Structures are given as structure tokens and as C-alpha cells.
Amino acid sequence: MNENITQEQRKNPFFLPYNTPHECVPFDQIRLEDYEEAFMEGIRRDKELMDKTINNPDKPTFDNTIIHADDDNDGYYDLLSRVSTVFFNLLSAETNDEMDALAQKLQPILTKHANDMRLNSQLFERIKAVHRHHRRLTDEEKRLLDDCYNGFVRSGALLDEQGKERLRQLTEEASVLSLQFSQNLLKANKAYSLHIINEKDLDGLPDTAREAAAVTAKERGLEGWVFTLDFPSYNPFMTYADNRELRRQMYMARNTVCMQGDSEDNRDICRRIVNIRRELANLLGYKTYADYVLKHRMAGNTRGVYRLLNDLVDAYMPTARKEVEGVASLARKMEGKTFEMKPWDLAYYSRKLKMQKFNIDPEMLRPYFELSKVIQGVFGLANRLYGITFKENSAIPVYHPDVKAYEVFDHDGSYLAVFYADFHPRKGKQGGAWMTEYQGQWIDRKGVNVRPHVSVVMNLTKPTDDKPALLTLGEVETFLHEFGHSLHGMFANTRFESLSGTNVWWDFVELPSQFMENYAIEKEFLHSFAFHYETDEPLPDQLIDRIVKSRNFMAAYACMRQVSFALLDMAYHTLNHSFEEEIIAFEKKAWQKAIVNQKQPTDTCMTVQFSHIMAGGYAAGYYSYKWAEVLDADAFSVFKKHGIFNQDIARRFRDCILSKGGTEHPMTLYRRFRGSEPTIDALLKRNGIHRKKK
Numbered sequence: 001m002n003e004n005i006t007q008e009q010r011k012n013p014f015f016l017p018y019n020t021p022h023e024c025v026p027f028d029q030i031r032l033e034d035y036e037e038a039f040m041e042g043i044r045r046d047k048e049l050m051d052k053t054i055n056n057p058d059k060p061t062f063d064n065t066i067i068h069a070d071d072d073n074d075g076y077y078d079l080l081s082r083v084s085t086v087f088f089n090l091l092s093a094e095t096n097d098e099m100d101a102l103a104q105k106l107q108p109i110l111t112k113h114a115n116d117m118r119l120n121s122q123l124f125e126r127i128k129a130v131h132r133h134h135r136r137l138t139d140e141e142k143r144l145l146d147d148c149y150n151g152f153v154r155s156g157a158l159l160d161e162q163g164k165e166r167l168r169q170l171t172e173e174a175s176v177l178s179l180q181f182s183q184n185l186l187k188a189n190k191a192y193s194l195h196i197i198n199e200k201d202l203d204g205l206p207d208t209a210r211e212a213a214a215v216t217a218k219e220r221g222l223e224g225w226v227f228t229l230d231f232p233s234y235n236p237f238m239t240y241a242d243n244r245e246l247r248r249q250m251y252m253a254r255n256t257v258c259m260q261g262d263s264e265d266n267r268d269i270c271r272r273i274v275n276i277r278r279e280l281a282n283l284l285g286y287k288t289y290a291d292y293v294l295k296h297r298m299a300g301n302t303r304g305v306y307r308l309l310n311d312l313v314d315a316y317m318p319t320a321r322k323e324v325e326g327v328a329s330l331a332r333k334m335e336g337k338t339f340e341m342k343p344w345d346l347a348y349y350s351r352k353l354k355m356q357k358f359n360i361d362p363e364m365l366r367p368y369f370e371l372s373k374v375i376q377g378v379f380g381l382a383n384r385l386y387g388i389t390f391k392e393n394s395a396i397p398v399y400h401p402d403v404k405a406y407e408v409f410d411h412d413g414s415y416l417a418v419f420y421a422d423f424h425p426r427k428g429k430q431g432g433a434w435m436t437e438y439q440g441q442w443i444d445r446k447g448v449n450v451r452p453h454v455s456v457v458m459n460l461t462k463p464t465d466d467k468p469a470l471l472t473l474g475e476v477e478t479f480l481h482e483f484g485h486s487l488h489g490m491f492a493n494t495r496f497e498s499l500s501g502t503n504v505w506w507d508f509v510e511l512p513s514q515f516m517e518n519y520a521i522e523k524e525f526l527h528s529f530a531f532h533y534e535t536d537e538p539l540p541d542q543l544i545d546r547i548v549k550s551r552n553f554m555a556a557y558a559c560m561r562q563v564s565f566a567l568l569d570m571a572y573h574t575l576n577h578s579f580e581e582e583i584i585a586f587e588k589k590a591w592q593k594a595i596v597n598q599k600q601p602t603d604t605c606m607t608v609q610f611s612h613i614m615a616g617g618y619a620a621g622y623y624s625y626k627w628a629e630v631l632d633a634d635a636f637s638v639f640k641k642h643g644i645f646n647q648d649i650a651r652r653f654r655d656c657i658l659s660k661g662g663t664e665h666p667m668t669l670y671r672r673f674r675g676s677e678p679t680i681d682a683l684l685k686r687n688g689i690h691r692k693k694k
Contacts, residue, residue, distance in 0.1 A: 014038035014083050020397060022407070022418050024453055025086055025438050027399040032098055035087050039106055042080030043113045050123055060126040062134050062141060066148055067496075084110070089436050092182075093457050094399050095428045100183050104176070111175040112168070118155035119164045127152060140663045144496050147662075150296070156284065163283055170283070174276045177269050178615045184264040185609055186430055188257040191264075193220075194227040194237075194250055204242035206363045209233075211464040229254050230425040231432075232461040232475075238347045239362070251344035255604035259584075266608035267583050273614055274572045274579045290573040293620035298507045298627065298666050302574055305566075305623045311680060312563050312626060313594055315689050319556035320596045327353050327554075343601060350554055358550035362472040364543065369476055370533040371423065371460065371469035377529025378483050381519055384528075385650040386491075387411025390419065402426070408490055417441075417490035420455035423469070424462045432611070433458040433478050435485035435513075441492035441500040452501060454489040456482040468533060473547065477520045484516030485509075491658040500661040506621040508666035510628030511635065512658055518636040521547050522644055552688040557596055559626070559687070564591035566623040568606065569613045573620035583607050631670065633686050634678035 013029040015038065020026050049068070056064055091103055117123070131149040156167040195217070196202060202210055202225060212233060213225035220226060227233045227250065234254060241247050258266035277289040286292040290302050299305045328341045331349040341349065355361055379390045389409045396405035402424050408417040420438070425431070439453040458478060463469045471479075485502060488509075492501035502509050519525045523544045530539035571590030572579070579586075584605050612618035635653070642649050656673035671677060684690075 012037055014079065014086075015041070021393060021395050022415070022451070022453070023439075024396050024405070024418055027086075027397045029397075030086070032102070035083060035102060036106065038079060038083035039087075039110070042083055043109070046080055046113065046117065050117060050120065053126065054120070054122045056126075060129040062130055062137060062145060065126045065130050066145055085438055089438065089455070090399060092430045092434070092436075093422055093428075094426075095186070103179055103183075107175050107179050108172050111172045115155075115168045115171060118152055118157060119159075119168070121157075124152050124157040140495055140499065143663055144499060147498065154284065154292070154296075159283065167280065167283055170276050170280050174273060174280075177273050177276070181266055181269050181273070182430070182611060182615045184258050184266050184269070185611060185615075188260075188264040189229045189431060189609075190427060192229055192253045192257070194246065194253075195222060195224060196227070196246075197224040201243050201246060202241070204240045205236065206240055208363065208366055208461070208464075208467070208470060209236035209240065211466060212236075212462060215462070215464050228425075229257070229431070231459055232425060235347075238344065239351050240348070244345070244348075247344040247348060248342070252601075252604070255343075255601070255606070258608040259605050266614075267605075270583060270607050270610075270614055271579055274575065277573065277619065278575055278577075278579070288574045288576050290570060290620040293573070297505050297621065297624075299623065302570065305570060308627060308630075309563050309566055309570075309594075309623060312559060315680075315684060316556040316559045316563075316687075317594070317596070319689060320560045323554050323557045324596045330356070340599075341597075343597075343604075346597075354550060354553050358546050358553065360543070360546040360550045362474070365473050365539070365547070366470040367532050367534065368530040368539040369471040369473065370531075371463075371471060373529045373531060373533070374471055374476055374479060375421070377525070378479055380528050381480075381516075381525060382483075382487065384645050385647065386487075386654060387647070388416060388490075400426070415451060417451050418453040419486060419490065420453070422455065422457040423460050425459040429457070429459070430611075431459055433482050435482045435489065435502070437489055437501065440497040440503075441489070441494065442497035443495045449493070450497075452489050452492055454486045454501075456486050458482060470533065473520060477517050480516040480520055481513045484513035487516070488512040488658050491654050492661055493659040494661045494663050499663050502661075504662040505666050506617060507624035507627040508631075508670075510625055511631045511670075514625075514628050514632035515635055515653075518632065518639075519644070521551055523548075524644070555687045556689065560594045560596050562626055564594035565606070565610070565612075566626060567591045567594055568610070569618070569620060569622040572607075572613070630680050630683050631678050633683040634681075635670075635674065637682040637685075638674065 012034045013026050014034055018024060018026050053065060053068070058064055087099075087103075087106075091099055127149055131145060134145065137145065156164055159167060193216075196213070202213075210225065213227050216228065216233070217224055217226040227237050229250075234250060237250055238247055241250075258264050281287070281289040281292040284292060286295075288302075290305075294301050294305065299308070324346075327346060327350045330353045331341050331345060332339050334349075334352075351361065382388050382390075388411060390406045391409070393405055393407050396407075396418065398405050398420065400422065403420055403422045406419045406421070407415065408419050410416040418439075422429075433456070435454065435456050437452055437454050439450070441450060441452040443449050456479075458475075460475045460479070461469050461471055489501035494500040497503075521544075523541070526539055526544055531537065532539075568587060568591045571586070584603070587605060587607050588600060588602075607614070612622055613620075618624070636644075639646060639649055652673055657669050660669050667677065
């Protein structure tokens with residue numbers, strides 16, 4: 001941008017057409033001050049549209065109340081969505097102190113505006129009239145109308161004025177607290193580092209971990225090696241470091257963040273969030289927050305959730321106990337009969353046991369999983385299944401040099417989507433991995449199919465001075481998982497944006513992502529991209545065979561870990577009274593049924609860093625990972641039967657599930673693909689679990 005342009009001459013880019021390839025977000029033109037101006041104007045335009053709808057003298061109809069088909073100003077009223085999408089995506093992927101401060105300022109304003117819309121009685125009366133009396137609608141139109149009506153009801157539209165006022169207070173407070181939770185967690189995680197000067201303390205660590213730590217130290221102007229709580233740094237340290245005391249320090253640092261009694265302590269915030277949600281549910285006529293949430297989930301109710309979780313505990317716990325005892329037994333053999341295994345020992349000794357049993361180690365595989373080759377492999381898998389292709393386009397603006405932007409083309413050569421990939425950890429980026437969108441798919445009034453701009457954000461191993469980014473198999477699985485979400489977005493083909501792509505019920509959204517993980521150990525897939533970064537030799541079949549044989553190593557323990565998180569989530573959100581208990585004690589009791597090793601540290605806490613339920617969309621819904629795992633194992637069994645690259649089956653998966661979004665009930669979509677409802681059997685078979693007959 002020309003720096004000679006004065007502030008008076010410059011226009012806010014959110015107010016202008018994006019003169020970029022495919023009208024992608026012009027990240028390079030956006031300044032911090034642009035956000036607030038665009039938010040305020042977007043709110044004004046929203047109110048203008050609401051007033052126009054309310055004051056329309058014509059009888060309320062689907063076309064003039066729900067979709068505004070008579071509005072000639074295409075795109076005029078999407079400003080708030082446009083700026084919100086960019087701002088809140090970057091708040092997770094590329095934030096700074098100024099953006100954090102602006103978010104704290106804007107969050108209550110935006111929540112108040114959302115309440116003003118959803119609690120407007122005149123607007124709701126028109127929507128209610130359309131819901132009761134409307135023209136013949138298509139199935140998708142009916143779904144949109146039902147979602148719109150139910151959305152207003154579930155947001156308090158039926159409450160009296162006193163109830164609406166209380167709802168406003170609660171939702172505005174909750175939005176601020178959830179934001180504060182996330183900001184505290186990011187700051188606390190980034191604040192910790194383990195600085196090592198003595199090279200002896202690196203004993204056991206592979207070269208990749210040492211080199212990455214040296215790069216981190218150099219970036220911070222330090223001598224030696226620096227390890228952080230970012231997963232690509234933390235996980236290798238806990239898995240390989242011989243120094244048990246340093247493993248303990250790292251473990252305790254990670255598991256005691258946001259509970260140090262300082263400004264980043266999240267305990268009071270979590271307690272208040274739980275109580276706000278319970279009061280909101282009560283206000284809306286539900287006994288618990290879980291009852292409120294599960295009314296629009298595949299599980300249906302708390303009984304459905306607990307039925308799944310209890311089935312998993314019954315099926316997996318015996319094997320999980322044997323797995324952990326096997327690790328503990330090896331540790332005692334190595335360290336002495338009196339050795340007592342602690343949580344910071346599990347990854348370390350389980351790796352050694354895995355080596356003994358299968359002669360397989362994550363570091364053996366890294367040289368074959370160079371990031372650029374993995375990208376080719378993942379894209380090649382999508383091409384083989386669906387015929388789509390990816391082409392990097394450097395003309396598409398990105399928000400950080402780590403991000404790559406691609407054009408995606410369908411099997412017939414037509415433009416399908418834009419795909420952003422953000423690979424590595426950095427200072428202003430939340431931990432974990434996720435998929436998001438900068439533009440959803442929809443069909444405008446002129447019949448133009450507006451294609452999506454999707455993004456996957458990850459925290460994968462970074463390159464070093466001497467080596468490219470070399471991934472673990474687990475990181476390859478993470479890439480496949482998020483890429484599965486992105487396919488759900490890219491294949492979207494619905495009329496309404498609010499029903500497209502991943503806009504589905506929470507316990508269905510993980511199916512496309514977890515389905516893709518199945519390919520990570522398929523020999524034919526690995527042969528397509530897994531070549532040694534130095535010699536170009538393919539990943540040996542004997543190594544692949546060992547990967548397959550070791551696939552279920554500690555699988556039951558991993559399952560119980562996920563179930564424990566789901567039980568914790570449900571414990572908070574099935575409360576029917578005010579939550580005043582001490583969080584650590586509540587947590588230990590809540591998930592006890594799924595804890596394999598009952599000797600837990602008394603001063604660690606998951607709740608205060610449990611972003612999925614405290615700041616994400618998974619409150620009373622974390623079980624959906626296991627729910628979707630049942631679905632993905634069942635779905636992949638169809639491919640295993642007919643061929644894992646069978647394009648006819650893939651086309652059916654795309655047409656029945658990936659392209660349909662939330663236009664129909666999830667089970668209807670799944671049955672259409674599978675021909676029947678799923679059972680737990682395929683998951684048990686995949687994990688090698690043999691359930692005793694009752």
C-alpha cells in the first residue's frame with residue numbers, strides 16, 4: 001500500500017470490494033483501527049435491516065422476513081459478519097496486546113447487539129407468524145425457518161421483560177469471561193519456558209528436539225536450549241528426556257497454568273461460567289445446561305451421552321488398566337521394584353515399551369514426514385478420492401508468512417474454494433489445531449454459488465537451521481483431521497450459508513475430520529508421499545507394518561482419557577444447583593470413573609485450561625469426539641470393504657454428508673450414506689477390543 005496516502009484519503013478495506021483473487025480477505029491492507037469502525041458500522045446496518053423488517057407493512061412471509069429476497073443491496077448487510085470473521089479468527093491465530101484489549105472492549109458491545117436482535121419482540125412476532133403460516137417450502141427452506149425460530153426461542157424470545165433483562169446480563173457477562181479465559185490461557189502458556197544450559201540435561205532427547213530448542217533459544221537471544229509448552233516442544237521433552245526432575249517440572253508447569261493465584265488464574269472465571277450457564281438454562285425452562293444443549297444434538301439427552309460413555313468405560317477400562325500396568329512393570333524393571341510411576345513418567349516409559357514390543361518410535365518416522373511432502377500426500381489423497389486439485393497462489397494475501405494460500409479446483413476443473421494452511425506455533429497463536437472459515441458457501445439471489453474460503457490452523461514442528469519441518473505420525477494425523485474439517489467446508493453446496501459446511505450439530509461435526517485420520521496408517525497412502533527427506537527412499541514396508549501392528553498400543557488408555565474429559569464436561573453442565581465447590585476436588589471426583597491410574601497429583605487442574613468447554617463450542621458436547629469416532633469407524637468400514645480409494649463410495653460420502661451441511665438431520669444424512677445406523681462394533685474392532693458378553 002502506498003504510504004503517501006493520507007488517513008483522509010484511505011478507505012477502510014472492510015467497506016470496499018476486496019480487489020483480491022476470489023475476493024479473499026486483504027490482510028495486508030487491514031489496520032488495527034479498521035476493526036472498531038467496521039464493527040460499529042456493521043451494527044448500525046444490522047439495526048437498519050431489523051427496523052426495515054419490523055416496519056414492513058406487508059404480511060410477514062419467508063421471503064420478506066427470513067431471507068429478505070426483495071433486498072437489492074447484495075452484500076450490504078454482511079459487514080458485521082465480514083469484520084467479525086476476520087477479527088476473531090486472528091484473535092486465535094495472530095493476536096497481540098492491542099487486539100486483546102480491543103476484543104475486551106468490543107465483546108460486551110457485540111453481545112448486547114446480538115441480544116437486541118434476538119430479544120426484539122416485534123421481530124420475533126413476524127418470525128413466529130411465518131413459522132405458523134408460510135408458503136410451501138423446500139426442505140432446506142423449512143430447515144432454515146425452523147433454525148431461525150428455534151434460535152430466537154433458545155435465545156430468550158419467549159421470556160417476559162424481566163427474564164429478558166436477566167438473560168442480557170448473563171450472556172454479556174459470559175461473553176466477557178470466555179474471552180478472558182482464552183486470553184489468560186494464552187498468556188500463561190506463552191509465559192513459561194524451560195531454559196537449559198547444561199547439555200547433560202538433554203540426555204535422551206533426539207536431535208530434532210535439541211535443534212528446535214536451540215532455535216527457540218536463539219530467537220529469544222539466549223544461550224543453550226529453550227523448551228516451551230507448545231506441543232511440538234513439550235511432547236518430545238516428556239517422551240524422551242532422561243532427566244526425570246525436568247520432566248516433572250514441565251508436566252507441572254503445563255498442568256498448573258492459570259491456577260497460580262495471579263491475574264491469569266482461571267478458577268473463579270470457570271466457576272462463574274458454569275453458574276451462568278446453569279442459570280441461563282433454568283431461565284429458558286431447562287433443569288440443567290446439558291438438557292438445554294442436548295435438545296439439538298444427535299445424542300438427544302443426557303441419558304444418550306452417559307449410555308455411550310458408560311459403554312466405553314465398560315469395554316475399554318479392563319484393557320486400559322493392563323496397558324498402564326504394562327508400562328509401570330517395565331519402569332520397575334528398569335528403575336527398581338520400589339519405583340512408583342508418576343504422570344510425568346507415562347509418555348517416557350510407554351515409548352520404551354512400544355520400542356520393546358514393536359521396534360517403532362516416532363523419531364524413526366520423522367525423516368519420512370517432511371512437511372512439503374506431507375502436504376502433497378494429503379492433497380493427493382483428496383485428489384484420489386474426490387478428483388480435486390490444489391494450486392498455491394502467492395497473490396492471495398495471508399496474515400503471516402507461515403501461512404500458505406491455495407486455490408482448489410473440482411474434478412471438472414471448476415473453481416471450488418480457497419484453502420489457507422497455517423502450520424507452526426508462534427507467540428500470538430493459541431495452542432492446538434482447528435479449522436475455520438473466512439467465507440462460507442452459499443447461493444446468492446442471482447444463482448451464483450459463492451464458494452468458501454477455509455483455513456486450517458495447527459501447531460506443527462517447525463523447521464530448524466539445518467532441517468526442514470519433519471513431522472511425527474501424530475502430527476500427520478492432526479493435519480488429516482483438520483483437513484477433513486476443511487473438506488466439509490470446501491464441498492459445501494447449500495443455498496443458505498448458515499446451513500453450509502460445518503454448520504451441523506456438534507456431535508456430527510467431527511465425523512468428516514476423524515474419518516480422514518483412518519488413512520494415516522494405510523500403506524497405499526503412505527507410499528504416495530512418505531519419502532526420506534535426504535535420500536528420497538520410500539518409507540520401508542517393514543516400518544509401515546510395525547506402525548499398523550502398534551496402532552492400538554495404549555489405545556484403551558487414550559480412549560479413557562477422552563472419556564474422562566467428557567465426564568468432566570458433563571459433570572459441570574448437569575449441575576442443577578449453584579456451583580461453589582473447590583474446582584480441583586470437583587474435577588478429580590467427576591472423572592474418577594474413567595481414570596486408569598487413580599494416584600493423580602492433587603494440585604493439577606484440567607478445567608482451567610479446558611478451552612473446548614469454557615471458551616469453545618463444546619460445553620456439554622465434548623462427548624461428541626467419541627460419538628463421532630463411532631461414526632467414523634463405521635463409515636470407514638465401508639471403504640475398507642469396497643476399497644479405501646473407491647471413488648464411487650467417496651462420491652456418495654461427499655454427496656450424502658460433506659456437501660449437505662446442516663440441511664437435514666445428521667442421522668438422516670448418515671443413513672443415506674451407510675444404509676443403516678452406526679454401531680459401536682466397528683470402533684471396537686478397529687481398536688482390538690473384545691467386549692465380554694453380558
